[in-house]
Amino acid sequence: MELKTYRVKKSRRVSAVLLAAVITGCFSALLADTLKVITEHYEESFLEKLHHNPYLIFIIPLFGLTIIHVLRYFLFHNKANKGIKEVLDTINKNAHTLPAYKIPSHYFNGFLTVIFGGSTGIEVSTVVSTAAIGALSSRKVDYLRRYRTALVCGGLAAGVTALFNAPVAGFLFAFEVFTRKKSKLHHAVVATAVLTSFLVTHFFFYHQIFHFAVTDWQLDALPYIVLLGILAGLNSVYLTKSVLFFKKFFAALPNDHTRILGGSLLISTLIFFVPHLYGEGYAGIKNVFTYAQAPSPAIVFSVLALLLLKPVATSVTLGAGGDGGVFAPSLFIGAFLGMLVCSILNHFFGLGLIPVNFVLIGMAAVLSGSIHAPFTSIFLVCALADNYVLFIPIVIASLVSKWVASAIFADSVYTYQVKQAG
Known part of the structure; x- marks a missing residue:
């Protein structure tokens, strides 16, 4: 009983x-x-x-x-x-x-x-x-x-x-x-x-955030997918260290007014010269395929500016008192990194790589390295693509990126903060 x-x-x-x-x-x-x-x-x-x-x-x-x-x-x-x-x-x-x-x-x-x-x-x-x-x-x-x-x-x-x-x-x-x-x-x-x-x-509420036409991927692209994973890991570490540096920098300023004025001026200046840095950056991701043409010096310079300045703009936003994190910036950086790698390889080596594939793989890889959560990144980007055609290359690039990022800097933004607080 x-x-x-x-x-x-x-x-x-x-x-x-x-x-x-x-x-x-x-x-x-x-x-x-x-x-x-x-x-x-x-x-x-x-x-x-x-x-x-x-x-x-x-x-x-x-x-x-x-x-x-x-x-x-x-x-x-x-x-x-x-x-x-x-x-x-x-x-x-x-x-x-x-x-x-x-x-x-x-x-x-x-x-x-x-x-x-x-x-x-x-x-x-x-x-x-x-x-x-x-x-x-x-x-x-x-x-x-x-x-x-x-x-x-x-x-x-x-x-x-x-x-x-x-x-x-x-x-x-x-x-x-x-x-x-x-x-x-x-x-x-x-x-x-x-x-x-x-x-x-x-x-x-459902609506598709992005509309990617993914149909296939090439087995002989695997070495270049690994290369993208390595570069994504490096970019992830750069984003993480930027966030930590600027948070510490703004925390050392004497008062909130200085933080707000200085931070907003930096954000405004960056966006004035590079408009794609505004907000989440999803509008920029939707326009990433305008960079799919032959990589002229102007295009390469523009994309490199985005890759270098997006982490800075994100870090200043957070340090100055804004609310947010590294999800959207990681997807943004990954999309443009993937497009740049694909364009350069196609132009100089005639590989015939598929740009949309490298955009999506780059998004997953940078997110994986930034938050140290490869499987979250894999399934999140497959959901954004609305199919699992790229599942295998996304898994490879995400795991490589996580390994590279962890080897260079053991912590993500999340775990580093916890250790400092302890």
Whole structure:
């Protein structure tokens, strides 16, 4: 009789946790999808205004960073958002670093950062907000507290799923970056949140971010795919070290006003001369094939400028108080790196490589090296391509990039921050 009672209680507890995962997944999808839609709309609107008056760029980032500072001071406890570190502390250190106000804080700060020109994306803002939804659900019911880690991971995985319509990538992201817990219930909670998010997004918000026509890949291109993976690893390290350097640099400045003024001026100047640095950079990725022609000195110089300056613009944005991370910048850098490598090899060696393939492989490889999560990157980019034709070359390049990046610099932006904090 006691055994039967125990099993009934356990069954009810599991059902309650899975119901909490469904609720977490649903709210996470709504948050991620609405943030994606409104950010895309207003970013396009501001870009259109800049086409007519490019000098507005010297006002827009200053305005955005100022609003973020004012909101933080008056509404969000005057505490700076620390991005992924907040989630890692909640999971690994059992810290209460994801209070309810982190949901609107990251939501609005991520939105304001990107639409006003900050050279980053909304992915990390979304991840922290949706992780906070999972943490909040675990605090509302006493017996759910022991499942806080699972619900936090479910929330952040649901957020990634909604942003990219990539459920496998969302699931893997939770385990590659945050926790490798092996309990069946933990896996079930994350999977339930991901599935719920995927269904909500698919039926109410889905639209393809990019339209890549991928049909085939060449076996004899493998050596050049490995080369792209090596170069992607080097670019990943450059991005990571840029972020760490500029965060430290801006943290050493005497006050917030200096950070905002100096940071916005740097961002404005960079975007004025290289407009593709504005915001997430997805508009730039959509136009990457305009660089598929023979690599003239002007084209090579333009692409190299993007590869060198995008990490700087991203790092300055984050250091000056913007909200975001390295997801979108990594995809941007990878797309242009892949196009440059393909164009040069085709022009000088007549290899006949397929540009769209190298663009997608480059996106996955740089993201893999930047966040040290190759399998997340593989399935995320396959979801962006809306097929798995390039699965094998993407796996090869992503693993090579991760290995190169780790060999040069053992930490990602996430793990380095955690070590410094400890």
